[in-house]
Amino acid sequence: KVVPLLLIHGWPGSFVEFYNILPLLTTPQEGSSVVFEVICPSIPGYGFSQSSSKQGLGHLETSQIFLxxxxxxxxxxxxxxxxxxxxxxxxxxxxMYPENVLGVHVNMIAVNTAGPNMKLMLGAFLPAGIVVSEKDQDKMYPLGEKFSYLIRETGYLHLQATKPDT
Structure with missing residues (x-):
């Protein structure tokens, strides 16, 4: 059985990240009746892929392009x-396309919902114990101190946000 598998790389990578594993995925293995037909495009602007000429190409638009x-x-x-x-x-x-996706594997989880973000912001203004337990208050606040640490320690984030073509 041949199964289509879309491999999507990260930053600062390209499809080359998957080069060494391709033979294992595309060659029949003893004891398995499945091989993959691997589709491994570069994200627009990465590797040999041209950047978008239109502003606003983000992960949602890239999802549509890959579909x-x-x-x-x-x-x-x-x-x-x-x-x-x-x-x-x-x-x-x-x-967005559960009718097309048979399964998904990711090696980085990103969760961004309104509830936790709202609680984080409210906790900065409300007394300890209301949003965050008194025990955890110093781990979360003051936000300025935590954001300063985040900015200091996430050079990768800043490089990707300000100079993605480097």
Whole structure:
């Protein structure tokens, strides 16, 4: 059985990240009746892929592009694997197109919902114990101190946010 598998790389990578594992995925293995037909595009602007000429190309738009790619290649249903930015794109695809995604594996989990973000902000203004336990208050606040640490320790984030083509 041949199964389509879309592999989505992260930053600062390209499809080359998957080069060494391709033979294991595409060659029949003893004791297994499954091999993968691997589709491994570069995220627009990465590797040999040209950057978008339009502003606003983000992970959601890339998810749509990759779905169109899979359909143009004749795959209505497929599996996904993503790492780093690829995990965000793969998660978006699985969420937006569950009828097309047979399964998804990611090696980076990103969760961003309104509830926790709202609680985080409210906790900065409300007394200890209301939003965050008194025991955990000093781990979370003051936000300025925590954000300063985050800014100091996330050079990767700043490089990707300000100079993604480097």
């Amino acid at each position: 169109k790619l899979m359909k143009r290649l004749g795959f209505e249903k497929f599996y996904l694997q993503g790492g780093d930015w690829g995990s965000i794109i793969a998660t978006d695809m699985a969420t």
